[in-house]
Amino acid sequence: MIRLEGLSKSFGAYAAVSDLNLEVKPGEIVGFLGPNGAGKTTTVKMMTGLLRPTSGRVLVAGRDMARDPIAAKRAMGLVPDEPFVYPKLTGAEYLRFVGELYGVCLSDMKKRVPELLEMFELTPWGGELLESYSHGMRQKLVLGGILLHDPKILVLDEPMVGLDPKSARLVKDIFLRLARRGTAIFMCTHVLEIAEKLCHRIGVMTRGKLIACGTLDELRAQSKEEGRDLESVFLSLTGGAEYSTLLRHL
Numbered sequence: 001m002i003r004l005e006g007l008s009k010s011f012g013a014y015a016a017v018s019d020l021n022l023e024v025k026p027g028e029i030v031g032f033l034g035p036n037g038a039g040k041t042t043t044v045k046m047m048t049g050l051l052r053p054t055s056g057r058v059l060v061a062g063r064d065m066a067r068d069p070i071a072a073k074r075a076m077g078l079v080p081d082e083p084f085v086y087p088k089l090t091g092a093e094y095l096r097f098v099g100e101l102y103g104v105c106l107s108d109m110k111k112r113v114p115e116l117l118e119m120f121e122l123t124p125w126g127g128e129l130l131e132s133y134s135h136g137m138r139q140k141l142v143l144g145g146i147l148l149h150d151p152k153i154l155v156l157d158e159p160m161v162g163l164d165p166k167s168a169r170l171v172k173d174i175f176l177r178l179a180r181r182g183t184a185i186f187m188c189t190h191v192l193e194i195a196e197k198l199c200h201r202i203g204v205m206t207r208g209k210l211i212a213c214g215t216l217d218e219l220r221a222q223s224k225e226e227g228r229d230l231e232s233v234f235l236s237l238t239g240g241a242e243y244s245t246l247l248r249h250l
């Protein structure tokens with residue numbers, strides 16, 4: 001459903017993403033991990049047509065993002081790293097606005113908007129302006145918005161940030177159910193527990209390069225951390241030796 005071919009992005013002389021090749025299949029949840037500044041958000045922006053690659057190609061549901069951007073974007077739902085919501089819209093207005101952008105018909109919208117507000121426990125605030133929403137409430141609303149047009153591909157940049165434990169559990173269950181129905185999910189996260197429990201495959205990026213990609217067991221084998229948790233595997237892959245020296249100034 002998503003295929004990245006030799007994808008690269010440079011900002012001046014700085015290579016933020018270098019020759020990235022990756023595939024997400026229908027029904028698969030792929031987690032994308034990496035230290036701050038590794039190039040995850042840059043990858044998401046290229047994948048969703050928000051940033052033009054320096055070289056390489058993005059294919060979404062068989063459509064080339066550069067040649068056929070509208071069709072490619074129509075097939076996906078995106079939660080960006082810093083979602084923007086219009087502060088002077090109410091929650092219900094925001095969902096209707098997003099629905100209209102994606103061409104959801106009015107009768108579907110009348111049914112789906114209250115359902116989504118209810119699912120994310122936002123019904124009492126559906127008529128309130130978004131400027132009064134807390135961070136977590138906004139995040140839930142944005143997650144609701146990407147489910148309106150029932151996309152077959154979800155691209156999520158830190159989707160759990162700010163969610164309370166119950167909401168985070170709800171969102172995890174939603175992703176699992178959608179994946180079982182064939183939705184392809186690509187998710188950047190720093191929450192290793194989510195990557196461990198939710199993702200079928202995990203990619204690890206450092207300094208713009210994909211240094212590992214596979215199941216948790218495959219990553220364990222690659223990092224020679226057999227039997228260890230993902231934190232140990234991650235630290236080993238991304239420079240655990242440096243870690244021990246960081247605390248010396250305390």
Ligand SMILES: Nc1ncnc2c1ncn2[C@@H]1O[C@H](COP(=O)(O)OP(=O)(O)OP(=O)(O)O)[C@@H](O)[C@H]1O
Nearest residue numbers: 011014016034035036037038039040041042043081
């Ligand atoms: N518009 C830009 N202009 C110049 N450099 C940029 C730009 N956008 C990103 N970068 C650089 O590219 C690198 C990768 O940034 P990116 O936001 O993709 O990292 P990330 O992996 O998402 O990090 P985080 O975990 O902190 O979200 C960083 O060094 C960043 O400074």
Ligand SMILES: [Mg+2]
Nearest residue numbers: 040041042081
């Ligand atoms: Mg980021």
